[in-house]
Amino acid sequence: MEEQRRYRSKKHMTSKQKGDRILNYLIALVVGLIILVAGIIFSGGEEQQKAKEPEKEAVTAQPQKETPKEEEPVKKKKTVKPTVVKDVEELKKSDTVKVSKSDEAIVDEVIEDKEWKPYKTAQQDDGTTMHVSSYSAGTVDWNEKLQAVQNITGLKEEDWILWYAKGNGSADASIITVSSKDQTKKYRVSLKWVAKKGWKPEKVEVLNQLQGAY
Structure with a gap:
Protein backbone atom coordinates (compact mmCIF):
# COMPACT_ATOMS: atom_id res chain seq x y z
CA MET A 1 0.00 0.00 0.00
CA GLU A 2 2.77 2.30 0.94
CA GLU A 3 4.65 1.39 -2.22
CA GLN A 4 1.64 2.29 -4.32
CA ARG A 5 1.61 5.72 -2.67
CA ARG A 6 5.28 6.25 -3.44
CA TYR A 7 4.77 5.26 -7.02
CA ARG A 8 1.85 7.58 -7.38
CA SER A 9 3.83 10.37 -5.75
CA LYS A 10 6.74 9.86 -8.18
CA LYS A 11 4.39 9.71 -11.08
CA HIS A 12 2.72 12.89 -9.90
CA MET A 13 6.09 14.67 -9.54
CA THR A 14 7.18 13.55 -12.97
CA SER A 15 4.09 14.99 -14.57
CA LYS A 16 4.60 18.23 -12.68
CA GLN A 17 8.18 18.44 -13.84
CA LYS A 18 7.09 17.83 -17.39
CA GLY A 19 4.56 20.61 -17.07
CA ASP A 20 7.22 22.96 -15.70
CA ARG A 21 9.53 22.15 -18.57
CA ILE A 22 6.83 22.75 -21.11
CA LEU A 23 6.05 26.04 -19.42
CA ASN A 24 9.72 27.03 -19.48
CA TYR A 25 9.89 26.17 -23.16
CA LEU A 26 6.83 28.25 -23.84
CA ILE A 27 8.25 31.16 -21.85
CA ALA A 28 11.55 30.89 -23.73
CA LEU A 29 9.67 30.70 -27.01
CA VAL A 30 7.62 33.79 -26.17
CA VAL A 31 10.73 35.70 -25.10
CA GLY A 32 12.47 34.65 -28.30
CA LEU A 33 9.51 35.79 -30.39
CA ILE A 34 9.46 39.11 -28.54
CA ILE A 35 13.17 39.60 -29.23
CA LEU A 36 12.72 38.61 -32.88
CA VAL A 37 9.79 40.97 -33.38
CA ALA A 38 11.63 43.79 -31.62
CA GLY A 39 14.65 43.20 -33.84
CA ILE A 40 12.50 43.28 -36.99
CA ILE A 41 10.79 46.48 -35.88
CA PHE A 42 14.11 48.13 -35.01
CA SER A 43 15.81 47.17 -38.23
CA GLY A 44 12.77 48.17 -40.24
CA GLY A 45 12.77 51.60 -38.59
CA GLU A 46 16.41 52.13 -39.48
CA GLU A 47 15.78 51.18 -43.10
CA GLN A 48 12.84 53.61 -43.26
CA GLN A 49 15.03 56.32 -41.75
CA LYS A 50 17.73 55.62 -44.31
CA ALA A 51 15.15 55.66 -47.08
CA LYS A 52 13.94 59.09 -45.94
CA GLU A 53 17.42 60.56 -45.87
CA PRO A 54 18.47 61.57 -49.42
CA GLU A 55 21.78 60.24 -50.50
CA LYS A 56 24.41 62.90 -50.37
CA GLU A 57 26.24 63.14 -53.65
CA ALA A 58 29.95 63.15 -53.35
CA VAL A 59 31.22 66.59 -54.30
CA THR A 60 34.46 66.50 -56.18
CA ALA A 61 36.44 69.66 -55.86
CA GLN A 62 36.91 71.14 -59.31
CA PRO A 63 40.45 72.29 -59.97
CA GLN A 64 40.58 76.05 -60.29
CA LYS A 65 41.40 77.19 -63.76
CA GLU A 66 44.60 79.15 -63.73
CA THR A 67 44.30 82.49 -65.39
CA PRO A 68 46.90 82.53 -68.11
CA LYS A 69 49.51 85.16 -67.43
CA GLU A 70 49.69 87.84 -70.02
CA GLU A 71 53.04 87.69 -71.68
CA GLU A 72 54.90 90.92 -71.44
CA PRO A 73 55.68 92.29 -74.82
CA VAL A 74 59.25 91.79 -75.72
CA LYS A 75 60.93 95.12 -75.80
CA LYS A 76 62.71 95.53 -79.02
CA LYS A 77 66.13 96.98 -78.75
CA LYS A 78 66.08 100.37 -80.33
CA THR A 79 68.55 100.61 -83.16
CA VAL A 80 70.02 104.08 -83.44
CA LYS A 81 71.13 104.81 -86.97
CA PRO A 82 73.64 107.51 -87.91
CA THR A 83 72.03 110.79 -88.88
CA VAL A 84 71.37 111.33 -92.58
CA VAL A 85 69.44 114.47 -93.59
CA LYS A 86 68.38 116.24 -96.76
CA ASP A 87 68.81 119.65 -95.21
Whole structure:
Protein backbone atom coordinates (compact mmCIF):
# COMPACT_ATOMS: atom_id res chain seq x y z
CA MET A 1 0.00 0.00 0.00
CA GLU A 2 2.77 2.30 0.94
CA GLU A 3 4.65 1.39 -2.22
CA GLN A 4 1.64 2.29 -4.32
CA ARG A 5 1.61 5.72 -2.67
CA ARG A 6 5.28 6.25 -3.44
CA TYR A 7 4.77 5.26 -7.02
CA ARG A 8 1.85 7.58 -7.38
CA SER A 9 3.83 10.37 -5.75
CA LYS A 10 6.74 9.86 -8.18
CA LYS A 11 4.39 9.71 -11.08
CA HIS A 12 2.72 12.89 -9.90
CA MET A 13 6.09 14.67 -9.54
CA THR A 14 7.18 13.55 -12.97
CA SER A 15 4.09 14.99 -14.57
CA LYS A 16 4.60 18.23 -12.68
CA GLN A 17 8.18 18.44 -13.84
CA LYS A 18 7.09 17.83 -17.39
CA GLY A 19 4.56 20.61 -17.07
CA ASP A 20 7.22 22.96 -15.70
CA ARG A 21 9.53 22.15 -18.57
CA ILE A 22 6.83 22.75 -21.11
CA LEU A 23 6.05 26.04 -19.42
CA ASN A 24 9.72 27.03 -19.48
CA TYR A 25 9.89 26.17 -23.16
CA LEU A 26 6.83 28.25 -23.84
CA ILE A 27 8.25 31.16 -21.85
CA ALA A 28 11.55 30.89 -23.73
CA LEU A 29 9.67 30.70 -27.01
CA VAL A 30 7.62 33.79 -26.17
CA VAL A 31 10.73 35.70 -25.10
CA GLY A 32 12.47 34.65 -28.30
CA LEU A 33 9.51 35.79 -30.39
CA ILE A 34 9.46 39.11 -28.54
CA ILE A 35 13.17 39.60 -29.23
CA LEU A 36 12.72 38.61 -32.88
CA VAL A 37 9.79 40.97 -33.38
CA ALA A 38 11.63 43.79 -31.62
CA GLY A 39 14.65 43.20 -33.84
CA ILE A 40 12.50 43.28 -36.99
CA ILE A 41 10.79 46.48 -35.88
CA PHE A 42 14.11 48.13 -35.01
CA SER A 43 15.81 47.17 -38.23
CA GLY A 44 12.77 48.17 -40.24
CA GLY A 45 12.77 51.60 -38.59
CA GLU A 46 16.41 52.13 -39.48
CA GLU A 47 15.78 51.18 -43.10
CA GLN A 48 12.84 53.61 -43.26
CA GLN A 49 15.03 56.32 -41.75
CA LYS A 50 17.73 55.62 -44.31
CA ALA A 51 15.15 55.66 -47.08
CA LYS A 52 13.94 59.09 -45.94
CA GLU A 53 17.42 60.56 -45.87
CA PRO A 54 18.47 61.57 -49.42
CA GLU A 55 21.78 60.24 -50.50
CA LYS A 56 24.41 62.90 -50.37
CA GLU A 57 26.24 63.14 -53.65
CA ALA A 58 29.95 63.15 -53.35
CA VAL A 59 31.22 66.59 -54.30
CA THR A 60 34.46 66.50 -56.18
CA ALA A 61 36.44 69.66 -55.86
CA GLN A 62 36.91 71.14 -59.31
CA PRO A 63 40.45 72.29 -59.97
CA GLN A 64 40.58 76.05 -60.29
CA LYS A 65 41.40 77.19 -63.76
CA GLU A 66 44.60 79.15 -63.73
CA THR A 67 44.30 82.49 -65.39
CA PRO A 68 46.90 82.53 -68.11
CA LYS A 69 49.51 85.16 -67.43
CA GLU A 70 49.69 87.84 -70.02
CA GLU A 71 53.04 87.69 -71.68
CA GLU A 72 54.90 90.92 -71.44
CA PRO A 73 55.68 92.29 -74.82
CA VAL A 74 59.25 91.79 -75.72
CA LYS A 75 60.93 95.12 -75.80
CA LYS A 76 62.71 95.53 -79.02
CA LYS A 77 66.13 96.98 -78.75
CA LYS A 78 66.08 100.37 -80.33
CA THR A 79 68.55 100.61 -83.16
CA VAL A 80 70.02 104.08 -83.44
CA LYS A 81 71.13 104.81 -86.97
CA PRO A 82 73.64 107.51 -87.91
CA THR A 83 72.03 110.79 -88.88
CA VAL A 84 71.37 111.33 -92.58
CA VAL A 85 69.44 114.47 -93.59
CA LYS A 86 68.38 116.24 -96.76
CA ASP A 87 68.81 119.65 -95.21
CA VAL A 88 70.45 121.10 -92.10
CA GLU A 89 67.05 122.33 -90.90
CA GLU A 90 66.10 118.68 -90.26
CA LEU A 91 68.77 118.52 -87.57
CA LYS A 92 66.81 121.03 -85.50
CA LYS A 93 63.79 118.72 -85.24
CA SER A 94 65.57 116.34 -82.88
CA ASP A 95 64.57 116.36 -79.19
CA THR A 96 68.22 116.25 -78.18
CA VAL A 97 69.57 118.93 -80.51
CA LYS A 98 71.34 121.97 -79.12
CA VAL A 99 71.34 125.16 -81.20
CA SER A 100 73.49 128.00 -79.91
CA LYS A 101 75.15 131.24 -80.93
CA SER A 102 78.86 131.58 -81.60
CA ASP A 103 81.43 134.19 -80.65
CA GLU A 104 82.57 134.26 -84.28
CA ALA A 105 80.85 136.92 -86.34
CA ILE A 106 80.84 134.73 -89.45
CA VAL A 107 78.83 131.98 -87.68
CA ASP A 108 75.05 132.41 -87.47
CA GLU A 109 74.43 129.35 -85.30
CA VAL A 110 76.07 126.19 -83.99
CA ILE A 111 74.15 122.89 -84.16
CA GLU A 112 75.18 120.01 -81.86
CA ASP A 113 73.49 116.78 -80.82
CA LYS A 114 74.76 114.21 -78.31
CA GLU A 115 72.80 111.49 -80.15
CA TRP A 116 74.77 111.78 -83.37
CA LYS A 117 76.54 108.49 -84.11
CA PRO A 118 79.67 107.70 -86.14
CA TYR A 119 79.23 106.56 -89.73
CA LYS A 120 80.37 103.00 -90.31
CA THR A 121 83.92 102.69 -91.55
CA ALA A 122 85.46 100.21 -93.96
CA GLN A 123 88.90 100.80 -92.46
CA GLN A 124 90.56 97.99 -90.55
CA ASP A 125 90.82 99.75 -87.23
CA ASP A 126 91.19 97.40 -84.24
CA GLY A 127 91.72 100.25 -81.80
CA THR A 128 95.28 99.19 -80.96
CA THR A 129 97.08 101.31 -83.56
CA MET A 130 96.93 105.03 -84.32
CA HIS A 131 94.33 105.94 -86.92
CA VAL A 132 95.87 107.50 -90.04
CA SER A 133 93.83 110.47 -91.21
CA SER A 134 94.06 111.16 -94.95
CA TYR A 135 93.29 114.20 -97.11
CA SER A 136 94.32 112.57 -100.36
CA ALA A 137 91.57 112.15 -102.95
CA GLY A 138 90.54 108.56 -103.53
CA THR A 139 91.66 107.15 -100.16
CA VAL A 140 89.15 105.34 -97.97
CA ASP A 141 89.60 107.73 -95.05
CA TRP A 142 89.15 110.82 -97.24
CA ASN A 143 86.03 109.42 -98.90
CA GLU A 144 84.55 108.62 -95.48
CA LYS A 145 85.16 112.20 -94.33
CA LEU A 146 83.29 113.56 -97.35
CA GLN A 147 80.46 111.06 -96.85
CA ALA A 148 80.07 112.18 -93.23
CA VAL A 149 79.83 115.84 -94.33
CA GLN A 150 77.29 114.93 -96.99
CA ASN A 151 75.11 112.96 -94.51
CA ILE A 152 75.05 115.66 -91.85
CA THR A 153 74.46 118.68 -94.15
CA GLY A 154 72.30 117.23 -96.90
CA LEU A 155 74.60 118.68 -99.57
CA LYS A 156 75.61 116.20 -102.26
CA GLU A 157 79.25 116.05 -103.27
CA GLU A 158 78.34 116.84 -106.88
CA ASP A 159 76.35 119.88 -105.74
CA TRP A 160 78.83 121.48 -103.34
CA ILE A 161 82.06 123.42 -103.35
CA LEU A 162 84.73 122.07 -101.04
CA TRP A 163 86.55 125.13 -99.70
CA TYR A 164 88.87 123.71 -97.13
CA ALA A 165 89.67 120.57 -95.11
CA LYS A 166 92.27 120.20 -92.38
CA GLY A 167 93.10 118.46 -89.13
CA ASN A 168 91.53 119.95 -86.04
CA GLY A 169 94.26 119.56 -83.46
CA SER A 170 94.85 115.81 -83.88
CA ALA A 171 94.80 112.98 -86.41
CA ASP A 172 91.41 111.92 -85.06
CA ALA A 173 89.75 115.31 -85.61
CA SER A 174 88.95 117.12 -88.83
CA ILE A 175 87.20 120.31 -89.91
CA ILE A 176 85.76 120.75 -93.41
CA THR A 177 84.16 123.83 -94.98
CA VAL A 178 81.66 123.41 -97.84
CA SER A 179 78.92 125.40 -99.54
CA SER A 180 76.27 124.90 -102.18
CA LYS A 181 77.39 125.92 -105.66
CA ASP A 182 75.34 129.09 -105.47
CA GLN A 183 76.84 129.72 -101.99
CA THR A 184 73.45 130.25 -100.38
CA LYS A 185 74.24 127.41 -97.97
CA LYS A 186 77.56 127.52 -96.18
CA TYR A 187 78.67 125.06 -93.48
CA ARG A 188 81.73 124.23 -91.43
CA VAL A 189 81.60 120.67 -90.12
CA SER A 190 83.70 119.33 -87.26
CA LEU A 191 84.33 115.55 -87.30
CA LYS A 192 85.86 113.19 -84.75
CA TRP A 193 87.21 109.69 -85.37
CA VAL A 194 85.74 106.95 -83.13
CA ALA A 195 87.97 103.86 -82.92
CA LYS A 196 86.56 100.75 -84.64
CA LYS A 197 83.49 102.72 -85.78
CA GLY A 198 84.22 105.69 -88.02
CA TRP A 199 83.88 109.46 -88.40
CA LYS A 200 81.31 111.09 -86.13
CA PRO A 201 79.95 114.65 -86.61
CA GLU A 202 80.60 116.82 -83.57
CA LYS A 203 79.00 120.08 -84.70
CA VAL A 204 77.69 121.90 -87.75
CA GLU A 205 78.30 125.64 -87.95
CA VAL A 206 75.98 127.61 -90.22
CA LEU A 207 78.06 130.38 -91.82
CA ASN A 208 76.97 133.76 -93.14
CA GLN A 209 80.15 134.20 -95.19
CA LEU A 210 83.11 132.13 -96.37
CA GLN A 211 85.84 134.67 -95.88
CA GLY A 212 87.63 133.84 -92.66
CA ALA A 213 85.92 130.44 -92.39
CA TYR A 214 89.13 128.53 -93.13
